[in-house]
Amino acid sequence: MNDRQDDFDRGVRNRRAVLGDAWVDRSLDNANAFNADFQSLITRYAWHDIWGRPGLDHRTRRLLVLGMTIAQGRWEEYELHLRAAVEGGVSLQEIQETLMQSAIYCGVPAANTAFKLAMSLLKELGMELPAQPLSAQHRASSHHTFSAPQLHVLRQGQGRPVVLSHALGMDVHMWDAVAPALAPDCEVLRYDHRGHGQSAAPAGPYSMDDLVDDAARLVREWGRGPVVWVGLSMGGMVGQGLAARHPELVQALVVANSTAHYPDAGRQMWAQRIATVENQGLGAIADAVMGRYFHEAFRAAHPEAEAAARATLLRTDAAGYVACCHAVSQVDWRDALPRLGCPTLVIAGEQDQGAPVAMSEALAQAVPGARLEVIAQASHISALETPDEFVRLLRGFIDSL
Numbered sequence: 001m002n003d004r005q006d007d008f009d010r011g012v013r014n015r016r017a018v019l020g021d022a023w024v025d026r027s028l029d030n031a032n033a034f035n036a037d038f039q040s041l042i043t044r045y046a047w048h049d050i051w052g053r054p055g056l057d058h059r060t061r062r063l064l065v066l067g068m069t070i071a072q073g074r075w076e077e078y079e080l081h082l083r084a085a086v087e088g089g090v091s092l093q094e095i096q097e098t099l100m101q102s103a104i105y106c107g108v109p110a111a112n113t114a115f116k117l118a119m120s121l122l123k124e125l126g127m128e129l130p131a132q133p134l135s136a137q138h139r140a141s142s143h144h145t146f147s148a149p150q151l152h153v154l155r156q157g158q159g160r161p162v163v164l165s166h167a168l169g170m171d172v173h174m175w176d177a178v179a180p181a182l183a184p185d186c187e188v189l190r191y192d193h194r195g196h197g198q199s200a201a202p203a204g205p206y207s208m209d210d211l212v213d214d215a216a217r218l219v220r221e222w223g224r225g226p227v228v229w230v231g232l233s234m235g236g237m238v239g240q241g242l243a244a245r246h247p248e249l250v251q252a253l254v255v256a257n258s259t260a261h262y263p264d265a266g267r268q269m270w271a272q273r274i275a276t277v278e279n280q281g282l283g284a285i286a287d288a289v290m291g292r293y294f295h296e297a298f299r300a301a302h303p304e305a306e307a308a309a310r311a312t313l314l315r316t317d318a319a320g321y322v323a324c325c326h327a328v329s330q331v332d333w334r335d336a337l338p339r340l341g342c343p344t345l346v347i348a349g350e351q352d353q354g355a356p357v358a359m360s361e362a363l364a365q366a367v368p369g370a371r372l373e374v375i376a377q378a379s380h381i382s383a384l385e386t387p388d389e390f391v392r393l394l395r396g397f398i399d400s401l
């Protein structure tokens with residue numbers, strides 16, 4: 001066997017790995033006296049000499065080929081490689097980003113065709129794409145604060161200013177069901193806490209006051225305060241601190257699935273969690289966190305929601321997560337609560353193990369005039385488990401202001 005025959009065999013292996021056996025069998029079996037040399041040439045030169053080079057992995061080369069075929073308008077080749085990329089496990093997000101970039105470097109008409117062909121392929125493959133309408137109520141603009149540490153912000157809707165502040169290990173998308181429901185008559189601003197999502201992750205540990213300072217500059221930069229602050233778990237802790245330290249910025253407060261402080265046993269649990277993440281990363285706590293965030297029946301009925309929340313947790317910067325755990329573990333607003341002067345709604349989940357109902361009861365009793373609502377079907381992330389009930393309570397509260 002000569003060198004080039006060897007290269008041919010290696011090329012066939014690469015070609016099979018990228019395009020799949022069915023396609024390669026068809027091309028090789030259908031070769032004839034007219035195109036056999038050409039098939040041999042591309043197998044050796046493209047599939048061995050280029051795809052076989054160690055400097056770039058196949059995923060990167062696949063994305064490059066998509067970009068290049070879009071640039072040249074070689075739609076047959078684009079469709080072939082697109083199908084192979086999707087079936088070969090390249091993420092839709094990476095493909096979407098490649099197509100987005102092509103809009104700039106190849107031009108909008110080319111990207112238009114690329115998206116159209118991609119959509120029809122995904123449909124053919126039975127891949128469901130979650131709706132993300134662009135009507136005024138759903139359209140969200142994304143930006144970062146001017147001041148540092150920079151916080152990632154999503155804003156949508158028009159009307160009364162409402163801020164949504166997420167739980168530990170989540171991000172702005174924890175509110176995907178709630179924000180559009182408020183947007184018809186509220187201007188809704190959600191943000192990623194420092195150390196989370198697309199916000200900056202300065203070196204920790206953070207204190208709860210750091211997170212409250214972030215909240216205060218966020219509202220001041222926005223210029224729409226005083227706001228209705230809606231915080232869940234860690235977001236609710238920040239809300240309590242904001243209302244206590246900056247009452248001029250908070251018109252009304254919603255504290256969901258949260259607490260004003262942890263007893264000693266709770267603080268020890270936080271110390272253990274910090275050590276586990278520092279030593280083994282977020283993967284080591286992901287099952288336990290999901291078990292606390294969502295009850296079993298919800299996880300069985302909505303595996304995709306749990307998978308998305310797990311992916312968000314695992315994407316979170318581990319050092320940022322730990323830095324926030326320090327803030328959460330030390331939270332103590334008990335002395336401040338009796339001085340809060342704004343209308344306050346406390347929401348609890350009957351099945352919440354992260355912040356049991358008793359914590360919300362204590363909180364609601366300490367804040368003058370606060371109302372407590374308990375959602376029977378919810379555990380910790382009630383805004384995701386029972387969005388309709390969560391929105392109904394929010395709406396009722398906001399409309400009463």
Ligand SMILES: O=C(O)CC1=CCC(=O)O1
Nearest residue numbers: 167168233234292328354
């Ligand atoms: O992570 C948990 O168990 C519960 C929690 C505390 C603060 C937060 O946002 O979630």
